Amino acid sequence: MNGNSETELEYVLRGKAWKVYWLLLKTGKPVGVREVQRTLHFSSPSIAFHHLEKLRELGLVEKQDVGGHYVLVGQVKIGVLRHYVKLGKLLFPRFFFYALFSTVFYAAYLLIMVHSFTRDNLFIISFGAIVCTIFWYEAYRVWGMRPF
Numbered sequence: 001m002n003g004n005s006e007t008e009l010e011y012v013l014r015g016k017a018w019k020v021y022w023l024l025l026k027t028g029k030p031v032g033v034r035e036v037q038r039t040l041h042f043s044s045p046s047i048a049f050h051h052l053e054k055l056r057e058l059g060l061v062e063k064q065d066v067g068g069h070y071v072l073v074g075q076v077k078i079g080v081l082r083h084y085v086k087l088g089k090l091l092f093p094r095f096f097f098y099a100l101f102s103t104v105f106y107a108a109y110l111l112i113m114v115h116s117f118t119r120d121n122l123f124i125i126s127f128g129a130i131v132c133t134i135f136w137y138e139a140y141r142v143w144g145m146r147p148f
Contacts, residue, residue: 009058009076012054012058013058013076016040016042016047016051017051017054017055019040019051020036020040020048020051020052020055021055021060021072022146023036023039023040024055024061024070024071024072025072025075025081025086025091026089026091027089028072028088028089029071030064030067030069030070030071031069031070031071032067032068032069032070033045033048033049033052033068033070034048036048036051036052036070052070055070056070058074059073059074060072060073060074060075060076061073061074080142080145080146083095083142083145084142085097091146093138093139093142093143094142095135095136095138095139095142096139096143098135098138098139099132099135099136099138099139102128102131102132102135103132103135103136106128106129106131106132109124109128110125110128
């Protein structure tokens with residue numbers, strides 16, 4: 001996807017359409033109009049239908065012949081989604097894995113390698129604490145950017 005079409009897609013996928021797309025991405029299963037309306041607290045099913053149809057026109061969802069449910073067929077990495085990784089039905093900020101990895105190795109270093117507080121150990125201890133803090137802060141910040 002080139003930069004221009006990405007910008008156009010970001011323009012179209014905003015507001016309620018973005019929330020509907022996020023819901024479909026997060027659930028990973030076909031959803032109906034009323035389910036979208038109830039989950040996202042839209043005032044009427046026609047609002048959910050409008051946004052589902054908008055996503056269908058963009059080629060991101062398809063409407064099933066049987067049951068009329070909508071299923072996600074295309075994924076885009078725009079906006080905040082660039083910072084997320086999907087594992088099954090769960091979406092995690094990419095920084096979560098960085099934070100977890102660095103924290104585990106930092107804790108292992110503290111438990112196994114640190115027997116005394118030398119100048120080298122103090123430098124590594126302070127540097128590791130700063131790195132872990134930055135990664136956890138970024139994971140928390142990106143988590144807060146979710147549409148709901």
